[in-house]
Amino acid sequence: MIEGIFVEGLIYGIMVLGVFISFRILDFPDLTVDGSFPLGAALMVQCLLMGMNGWLALLVAFTGGVVAGMITAVIHNHLKVPNLLAGILTMTMLYSVNIRILGNRANVPILKHETLLTQVTDKLTGIVPDDYILLVFFLVVALAVKVLLDLFFRTDLGLTMGAMGNNEQMVISQGVDPRTLKTVGVGLSNGLVALSGAFAAQYLGFADVGLGQGIIVSGLASVMIGEFLVMKSNRIGVLTFCALAGSILFYAVMYLGRYYGYVIHMTPSDLNLIKGILIICLLILTQFTKLKKIGIKAVAAK
Amino acid sequence: MIELKNVSIVFNQGTVNENQALSNINLKVKEGDFITIIGSNGAGKSTLFNTIAGTYLPSRGEILVNDRNVTRDPEYKRAQYIGRIFQNPTLGTASNMSLEDNMMITYKKGFKWLKRSLNNRMREYFKTELVQLRMGLEDRMKENLVMFSGGQRQAITLLMMVLSKPALILLDEHTAALDPKNAEIILELTNKFIKEQKLTSMMITHNMSHAIEFGNRLLMMDKGEIIFDIEGEAKKALTVEKLIQKFHELRHKSFENDRTLLSEE
Numbered sequence: 220m221i222e223g224i225f226v227e228g229l230i231y232g233i234m235v236l237g238v239f240i241s242f243r244i245l246d247f248p249d250l251t252v253d254g255s256f257p258l259g260a261a262l263m264v265q266c267l268l269m270g271m272n273g274w275l276a277l278l279v280a281f282t283g284g285v286v287a288g289m290i291t292a293v294i295h296n297h298l299k300v301p302n303l304l305a306g307i308l309t310m311t312m313l314y315s316v317n318i319r320i321l322g323n324r325a326n327v328p329i330l331k332h333e334t335l336l337t338q339v340t341d342k343l344t345g346i347v348p349d350d351y352i353l354l355v356f357f358l359v360v361a362l363a364v365k366v367l368l369d370l371f372f373r374t375d376l377g378l379t380m381g382a383m384g385n386n387e388q389m390v391i392s393q394g395v396d397p398r399t400l401k402t403v404g405v406g407l408s409n410g411l412v413a414l415s416g417a418f419a420a421q422y423l424g425f426a427d428v429g430l431g432q433g434i435i436v437s438g439l440a441s442v443m444i445g446e447f448l449v450m451k452s453n454r455i456g457v458l459t460f461c462a463l464a465g466s467i468l469f470y471a472v473m474y475l476g477r478y479y480g481y482v483i484h485m486t487p488s489d490l491n492l493i494k495g496i497l498i499i500c501l502l503i504l505t506q507f508t509k510l511k512k513i514g515i516k517a518v519a520a521k
Numbered sequence: 522m523i524e525l526k527n528v529s530i531v532f533n534q535g536t537v538n539e540n541q542a543l544s545n546i547n548l549k550v551k552e553g554d555f556i557t558i559i560g561s562n563g564a565g566k567s568t569l570f571n572t573i574a575g576t577y578l579p580s581r582g583e584i585l586v587n588d589r590n591v592t593r594d595p596e597y598k599r600a601q602y603i604g605r606i607f608q609n610p611t612l613g614t615a616s617n618m619s620l621e622d623n624m625m626i627t628y629k630k631g632f633k634w635l636k637r638s639l640n641n642r643m644r645e646y647f648k649t650e651l652v653q654l655r656m657g658l659e660d661r662m663k664e665n666l667v668m669f670s671g672g673q674r675q676a677i678t679l680l681m682m683v684l685s686k687p688a689l690i691l692l693d694e695h696t697a698a699l700d701p702k703n704a705e706i707i708l709e710l711t712n713k714f715i716k717e718q719k720l721t722s723m724m725i726t727h728n729m730s731h732a733i734e735f736g737n738r739l740l741m742m743d744k745g746e747i748i749f750d751i752e753g754e755a756k757k758a759l760t761v762e763k764l765i766q767k768f769h770e771l772r773h774k775s776f777e778n779d780r781t782l783l784s785e786e
Contacts, residue, residue: 375633378626385615394601394630453619453665
């Protein structure tokens with residue numbers, strides 16, 4: 220049971236890292252996420268059903284997310300649409316696209332089909348205790364994504380992207396087109412979200428167009444929990460760690476809510492309300508402690 | 522070097538709020554010029570800078586850099602060879618990033634790739650450069666810029682701009698938001714860097730004695746026009762009194778009013 224809690228946190232942690240990039244590093248509140256998560260799931264499932272190699276399918280899902288993010292950025296950059304609206308536009312369009320990808324169906328199961336997870340389970344059986352195989356696998360995957368991101372944000376391009384959310388004028392003054400940075404950044408962010416969706420689909424055993432509903436809220440809540448609980452820092456490694464830790468905690472709470480919520484007469488449909496209230500509470504707490512002064516500014520302050 | 526030909530800027534053209542911010546500006550900045558610009562509020566000084574930097578595109582006229590027409594180039598493209606410092610010290614640096622990261626970002630102009638340039642050699646180099654600011658910043662490379670004072674941030678912005686070797690620097694009242702002591706330090710550093718590196722520069726100031734003391738050329742602006750352009754020996758002979766006198770002659774405005782508009786400080 221305990222591994223179930225962490226596995227969810229790690230799978231969605233990849234999505235949280237994506238949300239962290241758009242919201243915190245780029246200061247670009249991006250709602251595409253609600254569409255790119257099921258996009259990743261749909262692409263993954265369809266590719267697997269077509270008999271494609273699992274890792275290749277993962278790449279397809281990632282690329283799909285990158286393209287979705289780039290579309291949002293291009294709408295925002297070139298049509299001068301506010302970033303929130305640009306994200307909603309892409310998200311809405313993705314709903315139809317996702318149903319198309321799933322072959323005009325809203326839900327496609329993949330339970331009996333071979334996935335990356337079944338392959339990994341086969342390989343690791345005997346080496347790792349059965350109950351922990353997925354936990355180990357997703358721990359490795361989430362940490363690998365985190366380390367790659369850390370490396371990326373220490374390159375010249377990554378550093379400049381960090382400056383972007385802080386001070387767009389500074390980026391312009393360096394002779395860099397902020398539109399290019401936004402396109403790359405939002406693309407990368409949605410690529411990660413789609414990757415997370417691809418893993419989630421394999422874990423859950425199906426792809427569903429409704430999979431992305433409220434993902435952005437969960438992602439944001441996770442980012443904020445991470446920032447709230449773990450110490451403030453300007454080191455990217457610590458910040459991405461916070462995002463992952465926040466995701467694990469958040470999904471642990473949600474998991475407990477789902478399985479043991481009945482004790483207090485809570486149903487799974489109450490979870491969205493809980494998520495929202497959780498974010499509001501975190502915002503209030505952040506205001507109180509003024510933590511945002513040192514770390515990255517809270518979106519609420521805007 | 523940089524040339525403005527009949528440049529005009531009209532805001533809200535065709536509405537009741539129509540505002541001629543710049544009218545028929547003709548200006549030739551020569552290599553190595555250090556131009557100071559004075560003028561009352563709303564004279565068009567900042568608009569002139571914004572036009573040169575590309576923040577605003579002119580309604581009419583042309584801008585040439587080394588005989589190349591850059592009138593339609595966006596700001597980020599012109600930033601490759603133009604360095605700019607604003608009045609607000611937070612505009613030049615990223616608050617939530619460390620000093621060394623900030624220096625790495627601003628070290629080279631142009632698009633950054635997936636290269637990791639911040640190594641110990643770079644850190645050493647940044648340290649030695651920071652020493653000349655004499656603010657002890659070389660020991661605070663890992664601190665976020667939000668921890669530094671406005672004066673320190675402006676000094677860092679200045680140093681970083683000089684290191685990126687721009688062909689032209691625009692200083693938009695870059696000491697106005699600082700306390701007198703810090704303003705003096707920044708101004709001295711500015712003068713030192715401009716002289717050492719022979720930078721072509723333009724500086725807006727509200728302080729007439731600074732405008733006279735620094736640079737080899739002085740422009741006075743009013744109502745979107747350059748009304749007075751003086752350089753070389755003639756500029757050296759200027760005094761604050763003469764400058765106010767000149768403004769009076771040119772504009773036939775009351776003397777008392779001028780003093781408040783072109784504050785002496």
